[in-house]
Amino acid sequence: MPQGNLNLTILIGANTPRPAPTKLTEAIDSLMIIYRDSGRSGFQIVFRVGRSTPADLQDDPLLRGSEEQLLLPFNRVIVTMTLNSQPRVLLDGIITFHEFAPSLELGESIFTITGEDVGVMMDLEEKSIEHPELNDKTIVETLITQYGKYGLVPKLSTPQWSERPLNTERVPVQLGTDLAYIQELANRHGFVFYIKPGAVTGQNIAYWGSPDRAAVPSKPLTFNMGSFTNVDTINFQYDGLAATKVVGQVQDRKTNQIQAVSQTSSQRSLFSREPALTTQSHIRTTQFRQSARLATQASAYAQAKVDQSIDRVITATGEVDTLTYGDLLQAGGTVDLRGVGYTYDGRYYVNEVTHEIRQGDYKQRFVMTREGVGTTRSSVNV
Structure with a gap:
């Protein structure tokens, strides 16, 4: 799809994506790609199809033969864009959904494929498993490395509070998919988790950490x-209701002493001269209600809630x-x-x-x- 100083190259396939055939690329009407720093990222490609020759009597061209096999669910799609002579990987995702809208007008039928980033492969199997004597960061790294075939490269931060519990104290238990558990652990520390294409085709960066406010703009x-x-x-x-302070109490599970929990400022780097948390006349205050925590752990979790509250x-x-x-x-x-x-x-x-x-x-x-x-x-x- 050449456009002025822009050119797109599409790879598609079941295992090792290969250049899409001309028939497929010429049928593309539009392409939409959404990348988010939290939640699901995805894409949608719209093809214009139609039966115009005797060979098309049985079905539309893209719905039969080799083209049909390329568009099957769970095939991988990689789109590389060259803008001003600089190639960049714009999309690396997995097809998850089809939609076909036939038309009475010649060549006006619409075939649409929808998909998500390769992280969707981490969200297919719910599990009930233990992660004995592992801290949260190590658990995340262990889960990500299981998906090496999708080129995932972990880029992980160390949380403010980290614990490697002994089996005699407690055992971290995962109840859900790998993706859901990684996102749960990210939220615990005020982190985000997302997957984005790397600099090399087929490589993906799996980021788990605080929003990267130090990134080169x-x-x-x-x-x-x-x-x-x-x-x-x-x-x-x-x-005006976003910024939040967190106060409360926790009974330290080791000392059994009641400790105050109070976090009223953010540790995020600031982009504004008048942050809401320190300049608004009124700020929401929420109670820290978690139990069975260490005092330092409770303080770190409360800090994460405050940090998250100022983000939007x-x-x-x-x-x-x-x-x-x-x-x-x-x-x-x-x-x-x-x-x-x-x-x-x-x-x-x-x-x-x-x-x-x-x-x-x-x-x-x-x-x-x-x-x-x-x-x-x-x-x-x-």
Whole structure:
């Protein structure tokens, strides 16, 4: 699908994906890819099909023969995009769903495949298993390494609080799929877990850690600055109920002493001059209600809840034309915004990017967040 300075290459197959045949690529009407820093990422490819020759009397061309075998559920799809002579892996996913909408008009039938990132293969089998004498980080690494055939490379952070329990104390138990358990452990520590394509075709980065606010920012987003403008639309929302303090008590399971739990500030690096947690007139306060914890463990878990609460005080949504922008936004990365004004300019963490591609048109929709208003940056690198 060539488009100006942009070209897409598609690999598809059951085990080792290979270049898609011309008949398949020429039938593509549109491609949508969604990457999120938490939850499920996925894709959808729409094909225009139709029966136009005697050989098509029995079925539409893409629904029979070798093309049909390529589009079967659980086949792997890899899309590489070359933008301004720089190749990047845009998608590495697994087909999970089909939809066929026949039409009376010649060539107007629609065949759609939908799928998720390769992490869906970690979500197929519910398990009831123990992980004796392993801390949370080691458990996550152990689970991820079982999916080496999908090129998963762990990129894991060490939690603020970590424990390797003895069998005589307790045994961590997994009740659910590998993916669900990894996400549960991430939430416990205020972490995110997501899978994104690596720099090499067939490689995927499995990230488990705090939102990467130290990531090198993408090319700046520019609004209402004449010829420098690259943002088509943008909207901001301020949630005054998001930021939260956590207080309470816990009975230390080793000393049996009642200990106070109080976390009222965030350990996230700040992108705003006026963080909601410290500048709002009113802040929500929740009770720490977990039991059978060590005092240090309870404090760390409370801190994770506070950190998570500030992540979406400000939410910005918008859209850019990719050829005008000249770069790709990265979910799980950062980006600087200019041209909107002091209140909302500055650096943001990118939570979600949706790529919408069709012949002659490539848009990126984005969701990005931070903890308050007011820019902390006087300039950006262009």
